[in-house]
Amino acid sequence: MKLSVIGCGYLGAVHAASMAKLGHEVVGIDVDAQKVALLSAGQAPFFEPELPEILAEAGQTGRLTFTTDMSRVADATVHFIAVGTPQRHDGNAADLTYVEAAVDGLLPYLNADHLVVGKSTVPVGTAASLAARVAETGATLVWNPEFLREGFAVKDTITPDRLVYGVPAGDAGAHATEILDEVYAAAIGAGIPRIVTDLSTAELVKVAANAFLATKISFINAMAEIAEATGADVTQLADAIGHDERIGRRFLGAGIGFGGGCLPKDIRAFTARAEELGRGSSVAFLKEVDAINLRRREHAVTLVVDGLGGSVVGKRIAVLGASFKPHSDDIRDSPALDVAVRLHGLGADVVVTDPQALENARRVHPHLHYELDRDTALAGADAVIVVTEWDEYRRELSPSHAASLATGRLIVDGRNCLDPAAWRAVGWEYRGMGRP
Numbered sequence: 001m002k003l004s005v006i007g008c009g010y011l012g013a014v015h016a017a018s019m020a021k022l023g024h025e026v027v028g029i030d031v032d033a034q035k036v037a038l039l040s041a042g043q044a045p046f047f048e049p050e051l052p053e054i055l056a057e058a059g060q061t062g063r064l065t066f067t068t069d070m071s072r073v074a075d076a077t078v079h080f081i082a083v084g085t086p087q088r089h090d091g092n093a094a095d096l097t098y099v100e101a102a103v104d105g106l107l108p109y110l111n112a113d114h115l116v117v118g119k120s121t122v123p124v125g126t127a128a129s130l131a132a133r134v135a136e137t138g139a140t141l142v143w144n145p146e147f148l149r150e151g152f153a154v155k156d157t158i159t160p161d162r163l164v165y166g167v168p169a170g171d172a173g174a175h176a177t178e179i180l181d182e183v184y185a186a187a188i189g190a191g192i193p194r195i196v197t198d199l200s201t202a203e204l205v206k207v208a209a210n211a212f213l214a215t216k217i218s219f220i221n222a223m224a225e226i227a228e229a230t231g232a233d234v235t236q237l238a239d240a241i242g243h244d245e246r247i248g249r250r251f252l253g254a255g256i257g258f259g260g261g262c263l264p265k266d267i268r269a270f271t272a273r274a275e276e277l278g279r280g281s282s283v284a285f286l287k288e289v290d291a292i293n294l295r296r297r298e299h300a301v302t303l304v305v306d307g308l309g310g311s312v313v314g315k316r317i318a319v320l321g322a323s324f325k326p327h328s329d330d331i332r333d334s335p336a337l338d339v340a341v342r343l344h345g346l347g348a349d350v351v352v353t354d355p356q357a358l359e360n361a362r363r364v365h366p367h368l369h370y371e372l373d374r375d376t377a378l379a380g381a382d383a384v385i386v387v388t389e390w391d392e393y394r395r396e397l398s399p400s401h402a403a404s405l406a407t408g409r410l411i412v413d414g415r416n417c418l419d420p421a422a423w424r425a426v427g428w429e430y431r432g433m434g435r436p
């Protein structure tokens with residue numbers, strides 16, 4: 001099939017390359033000429049495992065091209081909207097400027113043979129208002145939310161947990177469903193569940209999923225706070241409740257909490273939209289989810305300050321991690337970098353290391369000290385804090401090796417990813433999040 005993908009960020013670039021890998025002919029469009037140049041040369045503009053390989057593979061077939069020229073959408077009949085919907089500067093709502101611009105840019109090229117497929121995360125009701133504009137051209141608009149995780153984006157795109165199609169009622173919806181089935185023929189052939197809904201349900205499925213995940217993380221972080229007041233161990237608690245299949249162990253990792261370009265802004269946008277709908281009280285708990293999450297960053301800072309005797313002024317602190325999670329170079333709303341910035345603000349001599357995210361971190365926080373080499377970051381440190389659970393810190397850093405480099409013996413485990421006994425055995429003072 002001939003597809004266009006508008007917006008070539010984490011979502012769009014991976015979607016474009018994955019669709020080309022599946023055999024479709026794809027043109028990816030973005031306003032950022034530098035990004036387009038990199039993608040055209042087969043290079044990923046950000047770190048995402050497997051993306052360079054599929055870009056190279058699809059590039060060789062000639063089925064995948066990238067451009068800044070919107071008129072190239074005329075080469076396709078199915079158009080994916082994959083632009084960002086960040087938090088607005090003036091409040092919690094989502095900024096729909098890029099989605100509106102993408103649809104406006106498409107309109108001149110649409111006719112009754114075309115299908116517009118929204119993938120961006122949008123407030124419920126957005127698709128219905130855009131559908132009216134698209135319908136004037138004779139084309140149909142559907143919403144097909146994306147559930148990919150950064151770090152596993154290619155796998156999640158090619159073999160998703162489920163497909164959700166939000167389509168209009170009647171023949172137009174049935175026809176759109178047939179077209180999407182053809183786009184996703186490989187996934188459907190593999191038995192991946194597909195749920196066909198109306199537009200509002202599809203939009204809500206996405207924000208509800210992210211709200212649930214954020215709530216699950218803040219739930220366990222709330223339990224960590226109770227554990228801290230009682231001497232209990234939240235990781236054992238999570239293991240124990242996680243054995244109940246109704247609860248499940250995944251996303252019960254207590255620590256410095258969630259960040260990234262999705263969960264934080266999505267729960268805020270959901271709250272703002274619910275308030276507009278007069279249903280603010282239905283999701284008022286998401287404000288608490290947000291508040292618990294932000295408190296945990298501060299708690300990690302407090303553990304360092306207390307562990308160093310009440311002040312970090314002039315103390316060298318090795319911060320292991322900058323990205324919002326491992327397998328990513330994304331630093332958007334990164335709890336890890338936030339902790340580093342707070343410690344720096346308290347007068348500490350902070351040294352940040354990360355295997356992938358330093359370039360992005362330096363761009364946003366040029367005043368911090370960065371070291372790509374983990375051991376250089378550890379050398380002479382009065383305290384060490386792990387804030388992103390990369391294997392380089394979780395599995396590959398032995399407590400005795402760290403002890404041979406650092407001056408102090410305080411290790412704060414902001415992700416509860418280390419073995420306390422192993423660190424204590426060689427003389428470290430180990431402090432976890434919600435662990436005795």
Ligand code: UGA
Binds near residue numbers: 151
């Ligand atoms: C999230 C969702 O998981 C995807 O399904 C969704 O498609 C995506 O947002 C999106 O809306 O585009 P992502 O932002 O890539 O994906 O990251 P997650 O793996 O969900 O992690 C989010 C944050 O939660 C990270 O900072 C991670 O460190 C934190 N986390 C995760 C915890 O603190 N504890 C856990 O147990 C799990």
